[in-house]
Amino acid sequence: MKRILMLMAGVWVLAGCTAVAPRDEAALPADEVVQEEVPFPGAESEKAPPVELSSGLLYQLLVGEVAAQRGELEMSAHAYQQAAAYTRDPRLARRATQIAVYAQDYTTALKAARLWVELSPEAVEAQQSLAALLIRRGQADEAMIHLEKLLTLSPDGTAHGFMLVTNILAREQDKRRALQVMEALVAPRSDDVNAVFAYANLAYLVEEFPRAMQQVDRLLAMQPKLPRALVLKANVLRKMGRDEEALAAYRRALETLPKDSALRLGYARMLVDMERLPEAREQFRLLGKELPDNADVAYAEGLLAMQAGDLAQAEKHFKRLLKLGQRVDEAAYALGQIAENRERPDEALRWYQQVTDGNNYLDAMVRSAVLIHRQQGLEAARAYLRGIVPQTSQQELRLRLVEGELLRDAGQAEAAQQVYDEALAEFPDNIELLYARAMNAEGMGRLDLLERDLNAILKQEPDNVQALNALGYTLADRTDRYQEAYDLVRRAYEQRPDDPAIMDSMGWVLYRLGRLEEAEHHLRRALDKHFDGEIAAHLGEVLWVLGRRDEARQVWQDALRRAPDHALLKRVMERYTRP
Numbered sequence: 001m002k003r004i005l006m007l008m009a010g011v012w013v014l015a016g017c018t019a020v021a022p023r024d025e026a027a028l029p030a031d032e033v034v035q036e037e038v039p040f041p042g043a044e045s046e047k048a049p050p051v052e053l054s055s056g057l058l059y060q061l062l063v064g065e066v067a068a069q070r071g072e073l074e075m076s077a078h079a080y081q082q083a084a085a086y087t088r089d090p091r092l093a094r095r096a097t098q099i100a101v102y103a104q105d106y107t108t109a110l111k112a113a114r115l116w117v118e119l120s121p122e123a124v125e126a127q128q129s130l131a132a133l134l135i136r137r138g139q140a141d142e143a144m145i146h147l148e149k150l151l152t153l154s155p156d157g158t159a160h161g162f163m164l165v166t167n168i169l170a171r172e173q174d175k176r177r178a179l180q181v182m183e184a185l186v187a188p189r190s191d192d193v194n195a196v197f198a199y200a201n202l203a204y205l206v207e208e209f210p211r212a213m214q215q216v217d218r219l220l221a222m223q224p225k226l227p228r229a230l231v232l233k234a235n236v237l238r239k240m241g242r243d244e245e246a247l248a249a250y251r252r253a254l255e256t257l258p259k260d261s262a263l264r265l266g267y268a269r270m271l272v273d274m275e276r277l278p279e280a281r282e283q284f285r286l287l288g289k290e291l292p293d294n295a296d297v298a299y300a301e302g303l304l305a306m307q308a309g310d311l312a313q314a315e316k317h318f319k320r321l322l323k324l325g326q327r328v329d330e331a332a333y334a335l336g337q338i339a340e341n342r343e344r345p346d347e348a349l350r351w352y353q354q355v356t357d358g359n360n361y362l363d364a365m366v367r368s369a370v371l372i373h374r375q376q377g378l379e380a381a382r383a384y385l386r387g388i389v390p391q392t393s394q395q396e397l398r399l400r401l402v403e404g405e406l407l408r409d410a411g412q413a414e415a416a417q418q419v420y421d422e423a424l425a426e427f428p429d430n431i432e433l434l435y436a437r438a439m440n441a442e443g444m445g446r447l448d449l450l451e452r453d454l455n456a457i458l459k460q461e462p463d464n465v466q467a468l469n470a471l472g473y474t475l476a477d478r479t480d481r482y483q484e485a486y487d488l489v490r491r492a493y494e495q496r497p498d499d500p501a502i503m504d505s506m507g508w509v510l511y512r513l514g515r516l517e518e519a520e521h522h523l524r525r526a527l528d529k530h531f532d533g534e535i536a537a538h539l540g541e542v543l544w545v546l547g548r549r550d551e552a553r554q555v556w557q558d559a560l561r562r563a564p565d566h567a568l569l570k571r572v573m574e575r576y577t578r579p
Helices: 002-015 055-069 073-087 090-102 106-119 124-136 140-153 159-170 175-189 193-205 209-222 227-239 243-256 261-273 277-290 295-307 311-324 328-341 345-352 361-376 378-387 393-409 413-426 431-443 447-460 465-478 482-495 500-512 516-529 533-545 549-562 567-577
Strands: none
Touching (some): 055 073, 073 106, 090 106, 090 124, 124 140, 140 159, 159 175, 227 261, 261 277, 295 328, 311 328, 393 431, 465 482, 500 533, 533 549, 549 567
16 A cells, blocks of 8 residues: 555656545445545635545556556546546546547536536636536536636636636637627627627627727727727727728727827837838837837837838847846847848947857857858858757758758869768758759759759649749750640649749740730830849840840840849840940
């Protein structure tokens, strides 16, 4: 028995239950009853009378816990449910419910939840769990009883209760049924602001926006200046694409509560989401005055100042973060970007190397490598990259890709190929590495290697847009396999018809096929959407072959003013315009 108790010592902590009396002690062998009480820590909120433990009960609990640790969740839930039914301990019923739900064993979960509610009718979590399970099983009428009970358990009228009900119904897969249940709860409470708000909010969460708007308007008819209703209306309008009305709703809410920082923050974020950045910056400026020690506000102010090109203000906000001791890695990274933008590489390097953690860590190391390459040369940059200890395989992959790119940019294609070969030995068939190696092979003039790697990508992902476009363009540009090239580019174009690079490829392959007017159409669209010297070179060539030479010259000259060092553009112009 002592050995059993020692084994169970860890189970008490994990199970979160206490020793309780069985209903029928005669059901257990009398000589197996343990005479001392053993407390179950961590479940003081649900009380059960402490009584003796039997070896039978200990065994059942041990089965439940060991099965859970082994991932045999259905067995664990069943064992705990049996123990809960035998002991009538609400804490065991709670654990049985939780494990059964996680295991998606809803039959056992429902049994356990019913017992839990029976034993702890005032427990909010028990009522929530049973209501959710009943709704999932389509037993909405019975679920209503427990949802009504949740509303009565709310300590502040119906506000908290309806929040709990909304959380339950928003997770329901059958959105129509969820709304029907909410409508039934709200019907007898038509004058309750909390009820109507919950109905509107649920409709918003399940993306029934017209119904959400109907309920919000009903709510505002009751209380025209209710801030949470105005904010919800703004969010609904935003989802419906009515941006100006959404912002107007937020402004009305701010007129009611001009000092509400959370409200202003929501307005500022909506402005950012709409890419109305000067207005967003003004709102964050106001927030910065109200909340000078708020790190999130200072960070947003810094980012918006950077976007506006106001580097002095951006620097001020990020340095304030450093003084606050908050978001220091993000601040250091941003300060490195500012220093780079000001062409202060030594300062940028110092900032980047202060980034020690977070989402920007690897980017900071990569930027450091680029700066070292510019200042100290390629080998110093490679040594720096090789000295970084990656924390994940994804970081290791990124470092290899960066090293290969540095070598490619330095014209050392053979060395880059070796880096990619070594990396692919470690990360076989990795699509990013295969694509990088293919582009490096193109620079080496090794179309056989390029085609091999791009086809390896397409074997894994037949609709990979990058590989389709790259292979199609290369075949059109470097071979006479024009129909094959067209088929590849067409598949990429069908997925991304507005991508300028793919429009350019489509125009080029159509030119190769002799379909000149169609080629011109695609190339003009591409150039209008995004200026690029290569697109301009292609469009000019098509216009020249169409006999519209003055137009061709104009396109090339305009492009040359914007990209005076573009090698391909210069070669094409020389080929067609030299005497």
